[in-house]
Amino acid sequence: MSALENTLRNRMADVEARIQKACDRAGRVRSEVTLVAVTKTVSADVARALAGLGVVHLGENRPQELWKKAAELPDDVRWHLIGHLQRNKIERTLPLVHLIHSVDSVRLLASLEEAAAGRSTPLPFLLEVNASREANKGGFAPEALPGILSQLNSLQNLQLQGLMTMAAFEEDAERCRPTFRELREVRDRLRGELAPVHTLQHLSMGMSNDFPVAIEEGATLVRIGTALFDGMAKDHSAT
Ligand SMILES: *Cc1c(COP(=O)(O)O)cnc(C)c1O
Numbered sequence: 645m646s647a648l649e650n651t652l653r654n655r656m657a658d659v660e661a662r663i664q665k666a667c668d669r670a671g672r673v674r675s676e677v678t679l680v681a682v683t684k685t686v687s688a689d690v691a692r693a694l695a696g697l698g699v700v701h702l703g704e705n706r707p708q709e710l711w712k713k714a715a716e717l718p719d720d721v722r723w724h725l726i727g728h729l730q731r732n733k734i735e736r737t738l739p740l741v742h743l744i745h746s747v748d749s750v751r752l753l754a755s756l757e758e759a760a761a762g763r764s765t766p767l768p769f770l771l772e773v774n775a776s777r778e779a780n781k782g783g784f785a786p787e788a789l790p791g792i793l794s795q796l797n798s799l800q801n802l803q804l805q806g807l808m809t810m811a812a813f814e815e816d817a818e819r820c821r822p823t824f825r826e827l828r829e830v831r832d833r834l835r836g837e838l839a840p841v842h843t844l845q846h847l848s849m850g851m852s853n854d855f856p857v858a859i860e861e862g863a864t865l866v867r868i869g870t871a872l873f874d875g876m877a878k879d880h881s882a883t
Contacts, residue, residue, distance in 0.1 A: 648876070652694050655872045663866070666859035677859055680724050680848075682869035684709060686876050688716040694872065695721055701742070703867055707733040714740045726808070726848075726867055728782060731755045738767065745808040745848045745865070748772045748782045750792060753802070760801035766841060768805045770848055773830060775809040776823045783809070786830050790837075797839050804838065806846030806864070807831050817854040824849050824861035 645653075659679065667674050680703040683691040691702060691713055700720065704710035705727025714723055722742035729737060729744060734755055737744075747753055747769050760767040772783035784792070796804060809827045811820035827849055835844055850858025852871035859866065 646693075648690065648693055649697070652690075652697060652872065656694075656697055656699070659868060659871050662856055663859060666856040670860045672859070676864060678865050680726070680865055680867045681872055682726065682867050683713060683873070685869060685878060686873045687878050688713050690873065690876050692717050703745075707737045710740060711736060724865075724867075734759045743768050743770065743805065745770045745867075746772045746782075748784065750795060753795060753799075757799055757801050763801060766799075766801055766803035768803045770806050770808045770846060771804065772808045773827060775826045775830070776812045778812055781810065786826065789830060789834065793837050796842065804842035804844060806844050806848065808848035810851065811849070811854055811858075813853060817857045820854040821857050821861060824858045824863070828862045
């Protein structure tokens with residue numbers, strides 16, 4: 645086993661143990677939480693080594709980087725787009741992605757609806773919500789969601805599977821809890837307002853710094869980069 649594989653294996657074991665403990669504290673089963681390994685800071689070689697350890701869900705925040713890694717990694721990887729999608733990159737991105745977490749405007753929603761026409765199943769997506777209300781963050785303000793209900797209900801080609809948020813960075817992750825709780829409450833309020841096609845089962849929340857708290861508050865997708873890849877520069881080769 646290479647030194648890289650060994651390090652990744654140890655980091656995975658640590659993250660996995662922390663996910664399991666958070667599930668235990670919350671009375672949840674491990675299978676309710678999917679680890680999305682965020683590979684944006686590492687090379688395709690490192691991402692491939694992690695996939696080789698059985699991590700199927702990988703996330704990228706830039707469409708071009710996702711295209712590049714998707715071309716280099718095995719087809720069974722499920723790619724998650726977790727950052728801004730420019731409308732001119734939709735066409736090339738859609739065939740590659742398992743789930744888009746970061747739908748952050750009505751304009752993007754309309755463009756995706758158009759691009760997804762003719763699919764045999766609706767395109768799954770999450771709305772990005774700025775639950776921490778930081779001025780430098782994208783996404784819909786929680787207060788803005790009631791205003792787009794009619795747009796959501798008129799979608800023919802898309803399926804809203806839930807919400808995504810990023811908490812503010814806090815030394816004490818406990819302070820992120822209100823943000824995660826709010827995302828869950830916003831999701832719960834959307835249920836009942838939306839057509840049944842919009843399943844709303846996912847809460848994409850929790851990063852390296854705060855994922856145990858997010859799991860306690862109901863996260864179904866945790867997006868973890870640093871805890872797995874810290875110190876592995878992008879030019880790191882898997883030798
Ligand atoms: C980079 C990134 C992550 C992973 O963050 P870490 O703190 O490195 O775990 C999660 N979500 C989004 C949207 C990101 O851009």
